[in-house]
Amino acid sequence: MASKAHPSAKAPSKTMLNLGNLPPRQKQAENKPAAYPRTPTRVNPNQPPWPAYRGYHEYSFAHATMGVRLPTILAKAINDVYQTLNQEYDEGRVLDLLDCVERMQQLMDDLHGNAKLRPIVDDGAGDVALWNKEIAKFFRGKDFMNAPWLFAEAYKYRRLRECFSLSKYWVEYDVFFRQKCDTFSRSAQAVFELAARFSEPQQIQSSTEKNKLIFLELTQICLWGNSTDLSLLIDMTEEDIKNLQSTGGEHLAATEKNILGNDLHKLADYVLTLKGGRVDFVLDNAGFELYCDLVYADWLIQAGICSQIVFHGKRIPWFVSDVTRKDWDWILNTACLHGHLFEDAPEEDMHQLRAMGRRWKQYEKEGKWKYEQHPFWCTGFSFWDLNNEAPDLFQYLSESDLVIFKGDLNHRKLTYDCHFPIQSTFPNAIGPMASDPGAPPVCSLRTIKSDVVVGIPEEVGARLDEEEPGWKISGKYAVVLLSAGNKGKDSAIAAQV
Structure with a gap:
């Protein structure tokens, strides 16, 4: 092995080139447009308006998600399948489920090996x-790490669906259903507190x-109910759940100060101002x-x-705890x-809970409550593409007086999950969902x-970056943000925003 003192180990001397015959260097125009945000014609799923979060960004939550959280979630899903397998006795069903596990193990290998994103196998969907x-x-x-995080994470859940959709007996299997039921069963204190009131x-x-x-x-209860997100709180204790689900008035008064963007x-x-209107919950x-x-x-x-x-x-099991028809x-x-x-x-x-449940079932029978499951919600597209890729759904939402998007994933999809400046207005950040003709009011x-x-406010973000470096992923803070939409007429909401 050559010594570092040997002449061959020294850095080569610089070579000087005479560039006198090349065109002169051009001075950058002072009014040259910035690289970001991208103009609308240059925006696409791999190039959002501002730089996308990607798994290889070690400073971001995307890195922890793609490298640790998703394999952990998949391992829990495999354990759930084995739990079901141990309760089966029919050989055909057992062997079919083992094939599902084999496909899940291949997905795990692809995650650990940072494989390229292959096409989805045609499962008839x-x-x-x-x-x-x-x-x-x-x-x-x-691959999983250099694709935008928003798409790569959604792709992982569609691949997980493929593990079962290619089977004979297990097409509708939900590997997360057991977890969802168990978490709700540990929410008794908050469940009965609300039932006693309503x-x-x-x-x-x-x-x-x-x-x-x-x-x-009620809006705050609806907001902070999001704290029980199974994909993010994998090892949550029962005491943690009770603290997050507190519905007392003092608790809600204390938490409003943590709503940083507060409409x-x-x-x-x-x-x-609405009378007999229609509200949609995503x-x-x-x-x-x-x-x-x-x-x-x-x-x-x-x-x-x-x-x-x-x-x-x-329509399919999605991001662990998202609502399905089941x-x-x-x-x-x-x-x-x-x-x-x-x-x-x-x-x-129990009497109070069942009384409320009977009223809700009646709403469903009378058409006052409707459950819909458009396939667009389970794609890798952001909601900037909703009008282009699912115009029927956009038209349906445009008939609503207000569309309330719940939770972190929906917010990421609304805002293209990219490096928007923190002080960007909500209507600007959701792009076509605020500006396209017919866009409904959105919260x-x-x-x-x-x-x-x-x-x-920019100064609020700067302060939290200094005082609480993990504030963006802690679940301690929230936003309630509003867009008036673009229905082409004066509306009561326009005066509020």
């Missing part, structure tokens, strides 16, 4: 062409101010958060604010009405659990 068009057009040659039909206040106070508290009062002033987590959404929607119906609520969930039916039919989930609960508590209720943050 209607979304295959959409997925593979996006992969071929924007992500050819990309089991009986509400005497709607004649005072607008009183109704506003109720609305503000809560503007939202209330707008919603209370749902996030099943279990306790969905339960909070239902309590909220119940009050909106009883107050005469809404004559219809439309709930939008996922979760919707389970919470109405089993958890709140006919089941025995809370074995030690006093009969009076994001989001506890902050990932890097993209908008609608917050």
Whole structure:
């Protein structure tokens, strides 16, 4: 091995070139446009308006997600399948489920090996062409770590779906269903607290101010219910759950100071002008958060604010705890009405919960509550592409008086999950969802659990970066942000935003 003192180990001397015959260096024009944000014609899923978060960005939550969280979540999913396998006896079903496990193990190897993103195998689902068009057009040659985090994470969950959709007996299997049910069963204290307050039909206040106070508290309950996100709180204890789900007035008063971008009062002033309107919820987590959404929607119906609520969930198991039709039916039919989930609960508590469940089922029968599951919600596209890729869904949402997007993933998709300056306005950050003709009023209720943050004063972000470096992923802070939309007419919400 050559010594570092040997002449061959020395750096070569610099070679000087005479560039006198080349064109002179051009001075950068002072008014040259900045590289970001990208102009609309240059924006695409691999090139959002500002730089995308990617798994190889070690400073970002994307890095921890792709390197640690997703393999951990997949390992838990494999354990869930083995638990089911041990309860089976039919050889055909057992062997079919083992094939599912083998595909899951291959996905695990691809995650650990940072494999290239291959096309989705044609499993007969209607979304295959959409997925593979996006992969071929924007992500050819990309791997889990250098594709934008938003797409790579969604792709992982679609690949997980493929593990079962190619099977004979297990096409509808949800590897997360057991976790979702178990987490809700440990939420008894908060569940019964809300049932005790809302089991009986509400005497709607004649005072607008009183109704506003109720609305503000219910919106906060709906907001902070997002704290129980199974994909982010993998090892949460029962005591952690109780603390996060506290619904007491003092707790809510204390937490409002943690709403950093706060259009809560503007939202209330707008919603209370509605009479017999329609509000849409783009749902996030099943279990306790969905339960909070239902309590909220119940009050909106009883107050005469809404004559219809439309709930939008996922067609397939998604991001661990996202609501599917199975979760919707389970919470109405089993958890709140006919089941025995809370074995030690006093009969009076169960009576109140079931009374509320019966009213909710009646809403469903009368069409006051509707559950929808458009396939677009389970794609890798951001909501900037909603009007282009799912114009039928955009048109349907445009008929709503307000679309409430719940949770962190929906917020990431609204804002293209990129490095928007923190002080960017919410309407600017959601692009076409605010500006396209027909865009409905949009509200994001989001506890902050990932890097993209908008609608917050720059100095607030700078202070938190200094004092609490992990504030963007802690779930301690939240935003309630509002866009007036673009329905082409004067609206009450425009005066609020």
